Amino acid sequence: MELTVVTESILCTHCGQACEDHSIHINEQYFCCSGCKTVYEILNEHDLCTYYELDTSAGIKVRSSIGDAYAYLDQADIADSLVDFKNDSTVVIHFFIPSIHCSSCLWLLEKLYTIEPGIIRSDVSFTKKEISITYNSSVVNLRRIVELMDSLGYAPHIQLNKTTEKETPETNRSVFYKLVVAGFCASNSMLMSFPEYLGLDREIEGMYAEVFGYISIALGLPVLFYSASDFYIAAWKGIKNKMINLDMPITIGMTALFSRSVYEILTHTSAGYIDSFTGLVFFLLIGKWYQSKVYQSMSFDRDYQSYFPVAVNRVEADGLKPAAISTLRAGEEIVIRSQExxxxxxxLISESAYIDYSFVTGESLPVKKHKGELIYAGGRQTKESIHLRIEKEVSQSHLLQLWNNQVFDKSKGGNSVSQLADRFGRNFTIALLILSAITFGYWYTINIAAAFNALTAVLIVACPCALALSIPFAYGNAIRILAKKGLFLRSTEVVEKLAHIDTIVFDKTGTITQSDQSAVTFYGNKLTMEQLGCIYAVVQHSTHPLSMKLAAYLKPHALHYVVSDFEEISGKGLQASIAGNNYKIGSAAFTQRREAGTLAGAYVGISVNDVFYGYYIFRNKYRMHMDTLIQQLKGTYRLYVLSGDNDTEKKQLEAIFPEAENIIFNQSPEDKLAFISGLQQQGKQVLMLGDGLNDAGALKQSNVGISVSEEVYNFSPSCDGIMDALYISSLSRMLNFSRGTVKAVKATLLFSILYNIVVITLAVQGLFSPLVAAVIMPVSSVTVVLMVVLTTNVLARKM
Known part of the structure; x- marks a missing residue:
């Protein structure tokens, strides 16, 4: 008698692969190689073994020896070509990490600072498999960081010859390719089903049915394993993270439909439903593709134009001309003004610059740069205008990665429609699985064939596809429509936030007033031609609406003066030195005027060497149809006006805004932020419309912050959208459109619930065959798409 010895396979504690050599271990922890053992020792030493608790065997098998593989990173020119930002000892670099695959990866990579003290911060984009690392170059060098990541099993993909060519995002191309495959297979599988559709004579059909069935299976396989892969991957990730997302019931329905079809074709009991399966996947992918195409087509590109000025002043042969940043090329010269x-x-072509890199590093202290130095994208000039020569196009700049980490994302937990849809999907799936088991058990005692038919019909027909399709189609279409109407939103979430707004706060200057149509009058001592030229030289460096108005008014006096020690103080004004004289331009207190102004209009005082000379009054002209807009809004929203000016225009504003107590003057940027915060503490959902740069704090604090701009480069990184000033009178209709869009989505959710109640009831009773179920499910998907698209298009006609 032979004895068979069964040896239990021992799996590597780190990567989960089989250990062929049992000699590599630490106590009871076994490893497949010395590389995995080394990683475990590193994690254990720094108390990071929670990594394995998040996902058992989460690690990646690593090579045992790295050697001098990254020695080339010791060369300063190579290292500098890879970094995205470098200032003194602070360096920021971005890598693509192909081996990121689970939540444990994300957890560990964001804990790198505990392993290497020189690393300040690491931020991971799980979906893009990217990491942004900020480190102290005086403590650790780039080679050491890359070697550490490689030793942990996360070798970065390093590309030394980065191209400047703009590429279509890989995810968007992937969805398009999968859509094409699904469409091809769906159309051809329908051709294979024509005999079944037309009810041809069974003897004639029998000659081809078997061949057509096998061809249908062949057409269904690439749809299952390629076109539908994103849904299965998303469902699997949800399971691994112990949550059931909306993709779960969709994948159950697709799996049941395909499996049942293959079974019936192979057993020659029916022609199967491969055509319905491929058609279902095709319609689901249309939703994903449509959403990605809408994002790409927006002139307000979410990757960088949401935060950068959409245009800057480019130096051309006949002077400065506004140019879209997407058109900027290496070698071209631009001029950046204060706060841009x-x-x-x-x-840097100018002699010096003072750059605030807080948007990049979090450090707000301005850094002085000298002529010839490289200034990285995302820095903000804090002094006078500077002259620059472009070295890299916008698409290569570090801010692309920063924004992918959603630095300014205001999203918080709540009851958004998207979150409600996911909750519905989770509960729906659990209920569906239980109901399917009960249905199968009931019919199994009566008839086995009927049991499988009922089970399959329930799983196929009970698919909340309305949820998967309605949100991307409705919100994607809404963003496209609003963009055509002059409102460019950062993301689909903003559409939903606009629908919940109950309070609107307007900034005055540059928001409800027209910057280019103000009557300007000077009161005070007569200014010399030299002083007028110097005042122009100072204000031309600023992007504040009043500075731009004054610059336009004084342009005939423009002369070349060298401005030094320029400073723009938020809420106060400008100060600078020219030829030994100190100029202050701004508020009454800032320019040392003791008595308050009494003339109606916006005030800009002038002082030279602390001697008050006089002041300019800008008699504002309010935007057309503002009174009509306020009448449309006042019944639905609580309205406020915040102004940094005095109350000399109070009567004009009271004629437009109905409640005088809601018009508040002498508000600094800090006061505006605090006011909005106070409204939110009262439970208000606040929409702020203001000047992008000067109201940045208030825009960021509000639930939705929109920068109203006549010049497209004047807005804040923290705004949720840009509104063309010409379309501000349409604000009420835009808000109504947002509410209507959300209602349309909710209606489709209700449709999905009612649909599932009806069809599941029928399927449980065995009244649906799998064929009928397979036809109903994609028909319901098409119905949802038509509902939301037609509804949003009808709502758009009212704007």
């Missing part, structure tokens, strides 16, 4: 953001890595 530098849109691309560039070399």
């Amino acid at each position: 953001i530098i849109p691309a890595d560039a070399t």
